[in-house]
Amino acid sequence: MQKNNYSNIIVANWKMNLDKAAANILLDNLFSNDLSNKNVVICPPFTLLDFVRNKIKDSSVLLGAQDCSSLASSNGAFTGDISAQMLCDLSCKYVICGHSERRKFYQESDEIIKNKIINAHKAGLVTILCVGESLSDRENGKYKDVICNSVKSILTSSVTEQNTIIAYEPIWAIGTGKTATEDQIEEIHQFLSDVITETFELNLKILYGGSVNEENSASILKIPHVSGLLIGGASLDSKKFYQIIKNS
Ligand code: PGA
DSSP states (O other), X not given: OOOOSSOOEEEEEOOSOOOHHHHHHHHHHHXXXXXXXXXXXXXXXXXXXXXXXXXXXXXXXXXXXXXXXXXOSSOXXXXXXXXXXXXXXXXXXXXXXXXXXXXXXXXXXXXXHHHHHHHHHHHTOEEEEEXXXXXXXXHTTOHHHHHXXXXXXXXXXXXXXXXXXXXXXXXXXXXXXOOOOHHHHHHHHHXXXXXXXXXXXXXXXXXXXXXXXXXXXXXXXXXXXXXXXEESGGGGSHHHHHHHHHTO
16 A cells, blocks of 8 residues: 555554553553544553553544454353454454464464454454564565465455554564664565455555664655554553654
8 A cells, every 4th residue: 555645553562561550651641642633553461451441432542452262253162262252342443463472472373363363353353464574584585475475374355455454573573673674664565565466456554563663663654555553662651652653
């Protein structure tokens, strides 16, 4: 998607961070700024979804979750799982699927991620599908194949331009302070856009994520086919996060 007039989406991925008291302070500080006309999504841990829902209810900020069950979209005997329907019940609009930390620590395969996406769409959530290459994929020159195969095997017939966003997150750039260069980001965003258009005839929004901060966000957002940002570490600091939102 080339640059046009719609505003970028800024997604906060809090990961397994913050308790209620810390979330309260962060959100009070964030809301002391003007967030009108900005597209912000906050994805707290499950335990804070209801709390954050109440904090953001009079704002334009939307709620997202970091994961959902691959096994069923509504309910079932799946101890420890949270379904997409349960997330909707807590006013979530978005869910992150296939984050590299889940692929790495929980061995989530493309097949599992595909089922999460199907379940999320069934429940009416917008999915943010994360894809990205490891350092060795990049070094051995196979990074485009890895990304292309992942997108092709995960995206299903339930995908539309309204219910799916892609997040390109090179694994070597997540939480490392090593952001991909603008050329690297541009190359992959163009590539993803081409693959998705050719294979699915869809023009999906593509976010960038991986060590985005208040200093590099503005220039990343100017890159063609970058429709927003997925922010981990910098979303836990209200000043940094607000600066990123302001730049969007
Ligand atoms: P980071 O995380 O901004 O801390 O690199 C991004 C992510 O994992 O989504």
